[in-house]
Amino acid sequence: MRKILLILxxxxxxxxxxxxxxxxxxxxxxxxxxxxxxxxxxxxxxLNLRLALRTGELIRENYPDVKVVYTRSTxxxxxxxTRADIANKNKADLxxxxxTNASESKDSRGVETFILGTEKMEKxxxxxxxxxxxxKLEADYQTTYHGFDPNSIDSYIMFELLQNNxxxxxxxxxxxxxxxxxxxLNRYDRGVRQAAFWVLLKTACPSVLFEMGFISNPEEEVFLxxxxxxxxxxxxxxxxxxxYTHRNQPIxxxxxxxxxxxxxxxxxxxxQTADKQSVAEERKNDKKTEKVTLYAVQICAxxxxxxxxxxxxxxxxxxxxxxxxxxxxxLYPSTVRSExxxxxxxxxxxxxxxxxxxxxx
Numbered sequence: 578m579r580k581i582l583l584i585l586x587x588x589x590x591x592x593x594x595x596x597x598x599x600x601x602x603x604x605x606x607x608x609x610x611x612x613x614x615x616x617x618x619x620x621x622x623x624l625n626l627r628l629a630l631r632t633g634e635l636i637r638e639n640y641p642d643v644k645v646v647y648t649r650s651t652x653x654x655x656x657x658x659t660r661a662d663i664a665n666k667n668k669a670d671l672x673x674x675x676x677t678n679a680s681e682s683k684d685s686r687g688v689e690t691f692i693l694g695t696e697k698m699e700k701x702x703x704x705x706x707x708x709x710x711x712x713k714l715e716a717d718y719q720t721t722y723h724g725f726d727p728n729s730i731d732s733y734i735m736f737e738l739l740q741n742n743x744x745x746x747x748x749x750x751x752x753x754x755x756x757x758x759x760x761x762l763n764r765y766d767r768g769v770r771q772a773a774f775w776v777l778l779k780t781a782c783p784s785v786l787f788e789m790g791f792i793s794n795p796e797e798e799v800f801l802x803x804x805x806x807x808x809x810x811x812x813x814x815x816x817x818x819x820x821y822t823h824r825n826q827p828i829x830x831x832x833x834x835x836x837x838x839x840x841x842x843x844x845x846x847x848x849q850t851a852d853k854q855s856v857a858e859e860r861k862n863d864k865k866t867e868k869v870t871l872y873a874v875q876i877c878a879x880x881x882x883x884x885x886x887x888x889x890x891x892x893x894x895x896x897x898x899x900x901x902x903x904x905x906x907x908l909y910p911s912t913v914r915s916e917x918x919x920x921x922x923x924x925x926x927x928x929x930x931x932x933x934x935x936x937x938x
Contacts (some may be wrong), residue, residue: 609654614679661779672784687765694771746783
């Protein structure tokens with residue numbers, strides 16, 4: 578009897594662990610009052626939610642032993658910290674944050690998957706700042722995020738001091754995602770990258786942030802808005818999940834013959850909604866004029882031009898650049914980010930919300 582009790586005592590933790598379902602938390606980035614990046618005909622928050630729900634449904638259908646949790650399943654605003662809290666509360670084994678990319682250049686394209694890290698931090702800082710900036714929509718965000726300023730380079734130093742215990746597993750899963758989107762779907766490969774995302778920092782499990790494509794690229798925006806794209810992208814995410822967790826690949830119905838995994842071929846099937854000729858002409862015109870990438874300190878922005886004596890400029894001789902529907906006013910443009918960052922520190926006393934942004938001119 579004592580031997581039986583001893584065996585049960587030794588094996589009980591293992592049995593309890595085995596009984597715990599594998600939990601995947603799928604995070605549709607942005608939502609509610611935060612639209613994310615905005616294209617000509619669509620919003621990032623909507624694309625993210627469509628792909629998140631489709632991916633979760635496929636996992637549930639093919640792997641009944643897996644528990645799927647969404648950080649949001651409707652168009653609502655969820656704070657960054659809350660997204661991480663949902664993963665931790667559910668003791669997630671894997672966290673997938675789904676996003677749509679944007680760039681000032683219409684030619685930017687392709688897929689990329691981020692894991693937490695600071696390698697080449699300056700190169701990926703713009704993406705991290707854009708995704709982390711949503712925390713400023715929250716009331717008293719300084720308290721919630723312990724003084725972290727998403728627009729200050731100094732705040733990102735903290736990421737270098739923190740160890741990510743799940744980096745190897747996160748890298749493995751991210752690599753599976755990129756392999757499937759690039760090799761199977763023939764999408765342009767922007768690679769697996771490291772960046773300082775708050776939502777990845779605070780999740781206590783392997784985690785990735787996946788950028789499905791560029792809403793600012795006319796061709797990719799059309800592609801991402803098709804039902805065919807959502808079908809084939811969700812399948813690749815599930816295939817990557819299966820490979821990472823050593824599960825059998827899901828048994829899926831064949832895709833309709835008209836649906837091709839190549840971006841160009843998919844666009845040919847939806848030609849009625851995309852004028853490829855005009856896009857190609859637009860690109861030729863863009864390439865005729867060489868542009869320089871600049872970094873500057875943005876002090877304010879407006880939906881219409883403002884005069885030089887506007888109080889918001891506080892007497893500073895700001896320059897203006899129009900990006901989309903916004904007129905952005907800036908100071909101290911430079912081809913080197915660190916120089917603009919140094920000026921940002923000086924201007925903080927006058928413009929508390931100023932930040933460094935990148936643009937082409």
